[in-house]
Amino acid sequence: MSTLAELSLTDWWPLRGLLVAALVVIGVLVCRVRRRPARVMLSLLVVVLAVMNVLSWINASYGYYLTIGQAIGLPGRDASSLEALNRSRMPASGVLISITIPGHTAHFSARPAEVYLPPAWFARPRPKLPVLLLLHGTPGSPTDWTDGGGAAATLDAWAGAHAGIAPIVVMPDINGRFDADTECVNGPAGQAETYLTQDVPDFVTSRFFTQPPGSHWAIAGLSEGGSCAVMLVLRHPARFAVFADYSGLAGPRSGDGNALGDTVPALFGNSLAEFRAHEPGWLLTHQRYPQVNGWFEVGDQDGDPLAAARQLEPLATAAGVSGRLTIVPGGGHSFFLWRKAFADSLPWIASRLGLAPDATSRPR
The missing domain is CATH 1.10.287 (Helix Hairpins)
Structure with missing residues (x-):
């Protein structure tokens, strides 16, 4: 078998x-x-x-x-109850669980999240580990990162080289349905921004004994999730200090490209002020972010996301963000690139979260 x-x-x-x-x-x-x-x-x-x-x-x-x-789910990892996990000894590799994160504040109806617990989480006394939110795209689901993205294997490899220590990685639902597209804002599709910045951190800190939101929390994502990562960190720098954007657009969009189209009426109720308050380019030219770190990675065959990364990275640097841009030759808008991007950026993310010395990987 x-x-x-x-x-x-x-x-x-x-x-x-x-x-x-x-x-x-x-x-x-x-x-x-x-x-x-x-x-x-x-x-x-x-x-x-x-x-x-x-x-x-x-x-x-x-x-x-x-x-x-x-x-077909073979071989698979059984979702474990928190009670059983709390009785576990430190395993050789991380443990992946599926768990529902309620939207008490946002009233957002989310599908179950995937959570990666590194081996160090099972140590006694239990260390307070940093947290990485890893966001999917649309269409998509929280399991995209564990299926197509190979996130658990990448995290296990990194943890194995660092005495079992790695971030706790939470893969929450950002859309509510496979075909929905909230763009991680509070809009017609639901209060996704409130869910991701309040409900999810509150639940994770209370259930997994993590570092509190702030300098030890990061957000990364692919496609829509990449755009969300940049936007959410820039809007909530007191809760998140690191973003990693893999093939995201220039900001929340109702279509598949950087052009605005009907974004303002569709997502922001025709409020130009709300749109600007969620637009990374506008935020980066009107505020300073010396405490924020950002990683952009995109394929050179991925038109609009490539243009977005080339636009945002210099703006981020000018705004005080410690940023990096990696352009992958021959890369497109696919899990081939997103698996590589996560593996490329994980050492850098971990270093920014205080888990290891500065990464030696450099952008190309």
Whole structure:
């Protein structure tokens, strides 16, 4: 079973190649078989295989599921109750749990969050560890970072090199539904900003014995989550000190690009003042952020996010942010880039959260 679970879903061979071969063979049989029932059955099989090939191509393009095991949950980590975890000994690797974070203040209906607890969390006496919020995009869900993003493996590798110490990483729901798009603001889709900056930190600090919000808290994210990370840290610098933006746009947008379109009426009730108060470019030119650290990483083939990073990074530097920009040659808007971006930036994030000396990795 473990061998089957490790078979690649992104390489052409064996699975994707076999799907294509099967489609061709059955297509030929459809043309040769004369009995109507058999032709109907084979035709239906052709349709199923064609759909599977399309889905396989999409998955390979975005790098969401790397193996069969990821796609069907094998091997998986069982969600554990906090009571059971509290009785655990220090494990060799981190533990991933799924837990509902209620929106008591925001009244935001969120899907369960994923939480990574590093081995050091199980030590006695338990250390107060820093926290990283890791945000998904849209369409998406909190499990995107543990499935397509490979976050647990990246964190385990870093913790393994640092005596089991790593940030507690919380992957909360930012949209409420797979296809929703709050842009992490308090708008028509829900009070997402209040949820992420009040409800989530309050819950995490009370349940996981963490450092309090402030200089030991960070936000990172991919795509929409990257834009959210920049915006939320700039709007709440007393609660968060570090952001990492992987392929985000220039700010909250109702569309897929940097152009405003109907952003102001759709997200901010036609209030230009509210839009400006959430626009990173405006914030960076009107306020100073000497206590904030920021990392931008984007592929050189990713048009609007690349333009956004090139716009925001110098503005951030001018505003006092200790920032870095990494442009990945050949990189697009996919989990191939986001896995790399998280691995690239994690040592730097950890150093800014006080867990290790300054990272040696440098932007390209």
